[in-house]
Structures are given as C-alpha cells and as structure tokens.
Amino acid sequence: MGTALGGIYLLGVLAATCDAVQFVPAKTYEDWWAYKETLHGSFVPGPPFWGLVNSAWSLCAIGKRQSPLDVNTSQMVFDPFLLPLRLSTGGKKVQLIHYNQELYPNISEASRNPNGLAVISIFANVGPSPNPFLTRLLNRETITRISYKNDAYLLHELSLEDLYPETFGFITYQGSMSTPPCYETVTWILVDRPINITSVQIHSLRLLSQNLPSQIFRSMSDNSRPLQPLLQRSLRSNRDLRRPTRRCKGANYKLHVDGARPSKTVM
Template identity: 60%
Template sequence: MDIFGGLLIIFPASFIACVSAQQNPPKIHEGWWAYKEVVQGSFVPVPSFWGLVNSAWNLCSVGKRQSPVNIETSHMIFDPYLASMKLNTGGQKVQLIHYNHELYTNYTEAAKSPNGLVIVSIFMKVAETSNSFLNRLLNRDIITRVTYKNDAYLLTGLNIEEIYPETSSFITYDGSMTIPPCFETATWILMNKPVYVTRMQMHSLRLLSQNQPSQIFLSMSDNVRPIQPLINRCIRTNINFSMQGKDCPNNRVHKLQYRVNGWLLN
C-alpha cells in the first residue's frame, strides 16, 4: 500500500459543533530544537534530547501519552458509541495561513480550547490527480511563497470539506503535540482513507526548506518525531471489523496497521 506520511489539521475541540472566526492565527511555539542532526556549528537538540535541555519540555521525555504512535489491530477497540464523523461547515469558506512547517485555519485559537486540541491526521497517497483543496495549497505559485522557515502566505476562500477523504470511519487516541513542549492535550483522529496528491506536488513540498535562507538547506522531509510508546492507552475506532464493508473490503483484520512517519522514496 503506497500510503505514506500525512497532513495534520489542527482544530479546537469545539470545531465540529460550531465555527468561530478569529483575527490572529495561533502562535507557533518558538523553540530551540530540530528533528535530526545537522552540521550547523552548534548543538541543536534532536527529539531524544528535547525533554533534557529544557525543563519546560520534560513531557517530551517522561510523558505517558506522547505522539505519534503506531496503531495496530491488537491495540484497537471497537467503540459502538463513536459516531460516524462528518465535517459540515455549512458551505462556509475559510482562510488558511500557509506557514512553513505549519498550517493554521482562522478558527478559534486551538491553545485556548478548554477540551484540548483535536488533531486530524489525513494520510496522503500518490496518484495522477489531487483534490481541489490540495491543488490550491500545493500550487507552485503558492508553495514558492513559503520556501523558507517562517515564510507565510494567506489563502482565502477554501472549502475545508474538500480535504477530507470519503469516509466517516476513523481511529482515535489520546496523545500529545509532536513538537516541544509536547503537551499531552491532544485527541488524535486518524481518517480511515487517504487523500491523493500528485508526484509534482510532492516534489514541490520537498523543495521547501526547514531552515532560513542563511542556513544550510534542509529539505522538507524527515521532519517527523520518532514513534512513541503506547503504554496503557486505548485506541478506539468506529470500524466494526466483524462486519465486512466498504471501508475494509478484504476483511483482513490481522494485516491492518497504521505505520507513522513513512516517507515515499521514489
């Protein structure tokens, strides 16, 4: 299966129920950290050191609900009370700040949501065509405006429903943010089907830099936190594996697994 990586969309916990506009996007945590070692003349902590170099980031090392995790059938529980998920914006268009490293919508600031963050992980698969949302987001004229770290560009008139795959089935677990300070305030929702991205769009993403122009070029790849232990968490799903349906046509439950951080090599 050629599914890899993923697109993360962060919403306040109340997003599905209501929409609230804001004037300013959430402020990204400005930290001194990196995903992998790069020769820059000074030490920059990689994920294994995040929780050691800053006491405010200690959850990155000692937390019990860290993300991302591998999701396997043996740890999955069918929850009949998990309703099918369907995004309904009532046709309302949104603004989106295309920020090098992050994507933000113009909804209520996620960090202020009383119930924590809801993070939707949407897997992407290479195909000949892409949906209209990604066509705008990853258009070469747009993507080149966010080539370097901290570059930003405002997109308007987006229909957020277009990014969602055609499925109401999902998997969910309690987790954390995947960057320092690794707060354990996130509920992850993994959709059960991919969206499609073209090879040219993937190539455009790889031409982005994780660094600023004055620094060594570091491609927008391998920019993921390593897998974290599940410990005693439950992974719930609204997919009833005892019933064969359109979301699992081969019914090979024992083979089902979601491996995070995969990167397409060709």
C-alpha cells in the same frame, strides 16, 4: 495502518466547538530543537534529547501518552458512540491546530490543560493520482507566494472537500503535541482512508521552507517525530472491524466539511 508515507502528515481542522488558530512558537531558547541532532554542522537537540535539555519539556522523555503512534488495527476497539466527523474551515483560514474554545480563552491555556487541543491526521498514499486540493494549492502562482514560514496568500474557490477522502471512518486516541513541550492535552483523530498524492506533489511540498526567509533554508521534509509507545491507552474507532464488509451509507455517515469559502493559505 502505519505511519504516513513519505514522512508527510496532512493535518485538517476539527469542527464546531474548536476555534482555529495559528500556533507561533516563541522566539526564545525554548524554540531550540530539531528533528535531527545535527543541523547544518551544528548540534541541535533532536527527539531523544528534547526531554533532557529543558525541564519544561520533561514530558517528551517521561510522558505516558505521547504522539505519534503506529496504529495497529488489532489493538483497536469499536466505539458505536463515536459520531461522524464534521469539519469546519474556521472562517477564511486553513488551519492545522485547534483549541477548545468552550473551555479555554486561548491556545496557550488550552495546550497546557486537559482536552485542550485537537488534531486531525490524514495519511497520504503516493501514486499516480494527484490530489485535487493540492493541485490547486501547489500551482505556480501560489507556490511562489508561500515559500517560507508565515507567508500568506488568499486563494479563491478552494474547497476543503477536495482534500479529505470519501469516508466516515476514523480512529481516535488521547495523545500529545508531537513537538516540545509535548503536553499530553491532544485528542488525535486519524482518518482511516488515505488521500492520493503524487511524487511531484510531494516534491513541491519539499520545496517549501520550515523557516523564515532570513534563516537557513530547511526543506519541508524529515519533519516527523519518531513513533511513541501506546502503553495503556486505547485506540477507538467508529468502524466495526469485526464486520469489515458493512458500510453505512447516506448523508449522516459522510465526513462533512462546512463553510467552503475562499481560503487563506498560511505556511
């Protein structure tokens, strides 16, 4: 399994002991970074410079557990003690990043400390079949209301089950935030089967802006950090690749999505 096609990562929500939050960067010089060194004719620190322009971001340059990774199945280890995922909508919000509510009072504390954050990554397979969740999410009525960062719109009858693929398999490793300050406090969980997405849906996503309306329009594209080395980390999977034809069946071996309620979509 490689990186997500088209440079798009679709991130889901982790369940039970993690509380859903919206991560809003501080409006200071510490937010001065980009995925490209040149942005609209001006130099902005890109990934190779993140760890050099701010001492608080040093892990971006010298860290040993950085993300994202290119997952090589030959390096995976089967872990029979990994249980199937149970995902939660987190009330009425679709969220990207979760923090460990049992250990830390807020996301700021969690992001700086061990086992603080969790991110689920879903790979996208570009083809003729549309994703039902994105079809509902990216319709004309909705897309005009969530064009910019922090825009919000309440969607009824939108089920997260339509986003996730039919699988119980996943790969997990200990990694980092993929943006400055690159804290190495994230448990990454990669669902081992991609969702289907069409080129039209990708185009609709790229019509969204990463910025506020008052700022220069930046398309929701080319927004991924380069791959980082695995080094001494292990990639664990709940699927035994030595027996690829073996498939566990039944309710206990499916990816569960709890609380399918009206969702608030937040850019």
